Amino acid sequence: MEIIYIIIGFAVGIVVGRFALRLLFKKQEVAAQSKAKKILKEAEQAGEHLKKQRLLEAKEKFLQLKAEHEKETNQKNNTLNQRENSVRQKEQSLNQKLEQLNREKQELESTRKNLDRLTELNEKKQEEVEQLKTQHIKQLETIAGLSAEEAKNQLVENLKEEARSKAIIQIKDIVDEAKLTATKEAKKVVIQTIQRTATESAIENTVSIFNIENDEIKGRIIGREGRNIRALEAATGVEIIVDDTPEAIILSGFDPVRREIARLALHRLVTDGRIHPARIEEVVAKTKNQIEDEIVEIGERTAIDLGIHGLHPELIRMVGRMRYRSSYGQNLLQHSREVANFSATMAAELGLNVKYAKRAGLLHDIGKVPDDNPELPHAILGMQLAEKYKEHPDVCNAIGAHHDEIEMTSLISPIVQACDAISGARPGARREVVENYIKRLKELEELALSYPGVEKTFAIQAGRELRVVVQSERVSDAQAELLAADISTRIQTEMTYPGQIKVTVIRETRSVSYAK
Numbered sequence: 001m002e003i004i005y006i007i008i009g010f011a012v013g014i015v016v017g018r019f020a021l022r023l024l025f026k027k028q029e030v031a032a033q034s035k036a037k038k039i040l041k042e043a044e045q046a047g048e049h050l051k052k053q054r055l056l057e058a059k060e061k062f063l064q065l066k067a068e069h070e071k072e073t074n075q076k077n078n079t080l081n082q083r084e085n086s087v088r089q090k091e092q093s094l095n096q097k098l099e100q101l102n103r104e105k106q107e108l109e110s111t112r113k114n115l116d117r118l119t120e121l122n123e124k125k126q127e128e129v130e131q132l133k134t135q136h137i138k139q140l141e142t143i144a145g146l147s148a149e150e151a152k153n154q155l156v157e158n159l160k161e162e163a164r165s166k167a168i169i170q171i172k173d174i175v176d177e178a179k180l181t182a183t184k185e186a187k188k189v190v191i192q193t194i195q196r197t198a199t200e201s202a203i204e205n206t207v208s209i210f211n212i213e214n215d216e217i218k219g220r221i222i223g224r225e226g227r228n229i230r231a232l233e234a235a236t237g238v239e240i241i242v243d244d245t246p247e248a249i250i251l252s253g254f255d256p257v258r259r260e261i262a263r264l265a266l267h268r269l270v271t272d273g274r275i276h277p278a279r280i281e282e283v284v285a286k287t288k289n290q291i292e293d294e295i296v297e298i299g300e301r302t303a304i305d306l307g308i309h310g311l312h313p314e315l316i317r318m319v320g321r322m323r324y325r326s327s328y329g330q331n332l333l334q335h336s337r338e339v340a341n342f343s344a345t346m347a348a349e350l351g352l353n354v355k356y357a358k359r360a361g362l363l364h365d366i367g368k369v370p371d372d373n374p375e376l377p378h379a380i381l382g383m384q385l386a387e388k389y390k391e392h393p394d395v396c397n398a399i400g401a402h403h404d405e406i407e408m409t410s411l412i413s414p415i416v417q418a419c420d421a422i423s424g425a426r427p428g429a430r431r432e433v434v435e436n437y438i439k440r441l442k443e444l445e446e447l448a449l450s451y452p453g454v455e456k457t458f459a460i461q462a463g464r465e466l467r468v469v470v471q472s473e474r475v476s477d478a479q480a481e482l483l484a485a486d487i488s489t490r491i492q493t494e495m496t497y498p499g500q501i502k503v504t505v506i507r508e509t510r511s512v513s514y515a516k
Helices: 002-142 149-197 216-222 224-236 256-272 277-306 314-326 332-350 356-361 378-388 393-400 412-425 435-449 476-494
Strands: 210-212 239-241 248-252 454-460 465-470 502-507
Touching: 216 224, 216 256, 224 239, 224 256, 224 277, 224 454, 224 465, 239 476, 248 256, 256 277, 256 314, 256 502, 277 332, 277 356, 314 332, 314 356, 314 378, 332 356, 332 412, 356 393, 356 412, 378 393, 393 412, 435 454, 435 476, 465 476, 476 502
Parallel strands: 465 502
Antiparallel strands: 210 248, 239 248, 454 465
């Protein structure tokens, strides 16, 4: 029985448990539905709020764009109004100018009519004068029994005979006296001039040698893979020869100014110790400016030493550049100073203008130093420069005639010519001719410079190599190869030279940026 009761109780428990679980599940379902409705409601409210917020943002954006559009429209309207006002003002100005031109045209027309009337009156007066002159001549012919032409010819012939007789007598006397005294006096003047002017016999060497303390500096100057020496040669246009010569570097170049720039730049770099391409370019640029200042200072000091005043600043600069030029191995500035002193002494002996003679002597070779090199004799070019800078005509003629390119019109001209010969003919003054060699190198550089895009040209190794630096933005790599071939072809066809010439076209691209 107990087992039955247990089974019945167990069955009742199961039924009651299932019923209780069903009630519990139903309560949870009701609670879940309620929570879901609440979440849905909250989501709907959040959606409405977000919708309103988006609408407000859209309205604000629309108002902002509308304001910007109105502002831009107003600016454009203001600009159009300003342009319209400007056009209106220009139109008014043009109308006023047109009216002024019309008035001037009327005045000119009136003036022209008046001039025409005055011309007619003048022609009538001239006709009346000619008539009166003709009548007067006829009256004189009637009185004298000769025509005007016959009387004129007779008078001219008488005057000619008398003048010829006097001239022959005077010329004979002058020639006789000149034969007796000319040679003696000329020798006396020349000897006194040479004796009174002290000059140096030695000439300057045109090869620059840079001395160094030890051979270790050579490696620093050459740089890694030769970049320093290449940068220095490219910046100065001078070939730098570093060989086995102890404690010395040779600077080779036909332009003395370039060699001096290279020498001073090397001295600065070695003294400073920082040697790299960027520093080299900076030092070379500063040295060029320093040389230009020194050139002006040398010109001014020379003019002051010689007592020459009022020279044009450009002529002073050219006189300073003579310090870095040579004439047949003779320093051009020293030669010009000698000629100036010789000319002044000789002019004083002959009683001529000493100031003009000294001025012409200093400037007689000024045509050898201009920056450009036109195909003109240096005497003619120097004369043109002197005329350009308002020098006296006697000075200009002496400069142009000292090599007989033009006719001498002043007594100073033969003096300058003679003193130029005296200065160049003294022992040790000059060496063999190098002018043709320098001219060939300059022609070689100018030929390459005639091509578009070429920035610099340097003739090095005594003219056996031509380096051409081109602008990277204007000449490409392919064009650089064509340019080298074209220059080589022109050199072969247009120039005469010994051996062969190597043409090297250099194109370099640099990218520079600054960190701030």
